[in-house]
Amino acid sequence: MKLYNTLNRTIEEFKPYNPTEVKVYVCGVTPYSSTHVGHALSYVVFDVLRRYLEYSGFNVHHVQNFTDVDDKIIIKAKEEGISENELTERYIQDFFATMDALNVLRATKYPRATQEIPDIIETINTLIESGHAYPAGADVFFRVKESINYGELSNRSTEDMISGSRIEIDPNKENPIDFALWKGSKEGEPSWDSPWGPGRPGWHIECTTMSTKYLGDQLDIHGGGMDLVFPHHENEIAQSEAYTSKQPFSKIWMHNGLLQFGQDKMSKSIGNLVSVEEALTKHQPDALRLYLLSSHYRSPLNYSDEGCEAVARSLQRLRVALEPSAANGTILDASAYKTKFLNHMSNDLDTPQSIAVMFDLAREINRAKESSMEVAEAQNELKTMGNILGITFSLPETAILSNVAPFIDLLLEIRQDLRQANQYDLADKIRNTLQDLNINIEDTSTGPKWQ
RNA sequence: GGCGACGUAGCCAAGUGGUCUAAGGCGGAGGUCUGCAAAACCUCUAUUCGGCGGUUCGAAUCCGCCCGUCGCCUCCA
CATH class of the missing domain: 1.20.120.640 (Anticodon-binding domain of a subclass of class I aminoacyl-tRNA synthetases)
Incomplete structure (x- = not known):
């Protein structure tokens, strides 16, 4: 099988480390709002990858995380006056319900950042000991200049990043491009005890901890949306390779194109979201799924x-x-x-x-x-x-209650009699009226059928 | 400013050096079947791939420039 690898921007022959099994890590959602169609695109794509690999005889280990601690979650929980946990639990369930509806197979494991804190702290400790990270104030930062390959995935130089005025300068950082592994907590924020004081993990470190813990030091495939290439995946590579001293962290990096809506990408920050729940009120799951697969996964698709x-x-x-x-x-x-x-x-x-x-x-x-x-x-x-x-070919759900079926059958029987008697006006009236009620009649060689 | 992607029929969308006078779907036109329909099947619906140059025996496919659209560089699938 050939796959496009973001790392070298070429299509290459895929050969997992172990010829019979494939280790896949896919970046999951931050659960603070409803699962939208853009998420669906990504997870349907990786579900198809998984199904195809399994069909091809591989044993697939698929791990997908939930980033259940983050600024947006804290803000949203405050707004709603509920705990962060209550909020994330709600949207994690929403995610599962949505994926089930779309016939997305469950991953092998869904680790959550908040349930892996001791291991995350351990990872950070290791990075500090090896000189790849340093505590500064209540935070811990990753020392980017120690990573020779930094920028390889996203194809950009550290100079460009520094010169980009959009990087906020934190006086605690040795270097503006260093990023947080641990964030000291401010008042009212959820926090965990650590050698560096109370705080919470930075965005990227959880993926390093979880992927190495559940899949081992080196992955076959790491996936996610194209918007994660920088900084998230770039940082993940730097951290993980520093942590394990093994390269490459992942053989193949796969990134799906982003779903567009109108002129922009569908995103939480722009607010032009269509939730999957809403989409499924208008379209059957099979149709939505087939639609998401009707363009190549690396191309943007306009919903x-x-x-x-x-x-x-x-x-x-x-x-x-x-x-x-x-x-x-x-x-x-x-x-x-x-x-x-x-x-x-x-x-x-x-x-x-x-x-x-x-x-x-x-x-x-x-x-x-x-x-x-x-x-x-x-x-x-x-x-x-x-x-x-992942297409089921199941019939669309109809609003017809099963107990009206005998009445429809009776109408069709009468219509058959009318047709026998050449009373086509009346026969057509029955057909047209049923048609108006969204019941389609087909006269086949084996008798009438309705749907 | 830096990095990247894309521009193919009315619409969606493949194809990335010769088999492309360009897949498939939706829509449209005609036909077969049918009492009429529906469904299905058959035929047709881009001599052309944003524009202009170049490389090549040969380009939608490679290169350059231009025009247009979008993404990333800040949280994001």
Whole structure:
């Protein structure tokens, strides 16, 4: 399998350290607001990576963190008059509910920063002892100039960063580009005891501690959104390699393009968010998922309801192709489609091309059905492809209560009688009226069907 | 100011040196089927890939310049 590696900006052959297992660490959310469609894009992409690796026979260890201590969390909790813990717990549950709805498989482990404090302190201690970090006042900073490769991931020089006027100068820092490993607490902030006084971990250090603790010193794949490349992942590399004395921290760095909404990226700071919950009131999970995968994961995708609706219509074509057929003639061979599908998946997760293959196969199945070929096997291949992408093909939820079904069946029976009697005006009236109620009638060779 | 990405049909979106007179989807047009529909199937819907130059036997694909859009450099998937 080939994957694009942000570290060297090339597509390279992926070979995990262990030929049978893959260690993946994906940066998770800061749980202080509802999970939005941009998050969904990222986690759906890494879910597809995981599903494809598992399909390819790898045992995948997938760790994803929750950054459950941070300035925004503290502010939001104060605003709502609840504890930080209560706030993060609420949005962690929201995250899980959302991911379940989108058929995202659960990671192997979801560590939370606040539950790893002793280990984080231990990591910081090690870094101080080796001269990579220094306490200053109530804080501890990472000494960036000790890291030779600093800037490699984000392709920028330390000089550029220093000259950038946007870096705030902290008098406690030896160097403006040094970053905090431990932040001394101010009044009213959550804090933990440490050798440097009460405080909390900086943003980046938790990932070093958790990834080395749960996956080992070196990862196969580290993932996240493109907005994390700098400073978060750059700092993570510096810390982790200093901590373990091993390079590289991660073989491959994968970054998904950011979801756009209108002219801007969808983001908490801009406030142009569409929560997944809101999106799912208008679109089925399968449609949203397929939509998120319809452009390449490294490209930005502009979210729109119209786009989702178009995908939902196309999804119906796939479902129709999967409807069972009684024909049992020559067996349709779908192996060529499967090979193509897998080749595209192997090429840096080219899901748009893979999806195109699914539509080609669906057409082939429908064609085969018309000539009474046996398609069950081909249909299974199509389902397998869907499964790799996490598409369930399940029917959209209908508002129809099961106890009205007999009445609809009765209406259709009457309509059949009317059709037999050539009373088409009345038959069409039934069909049109049901259509207005969002019940679609199809007259097939085996009788009428409704949905 | 520094770093990076992108600009392909009405819309979404692949393809990154020859098989591209450019995949797939949505939308649209015509047809087959049907009492009529629906669904499905068939045909058509970019001789062209932001613009201008260059490299090459050959470029949407490489290089340069220009125009436009966006991201990162501050919390962010």
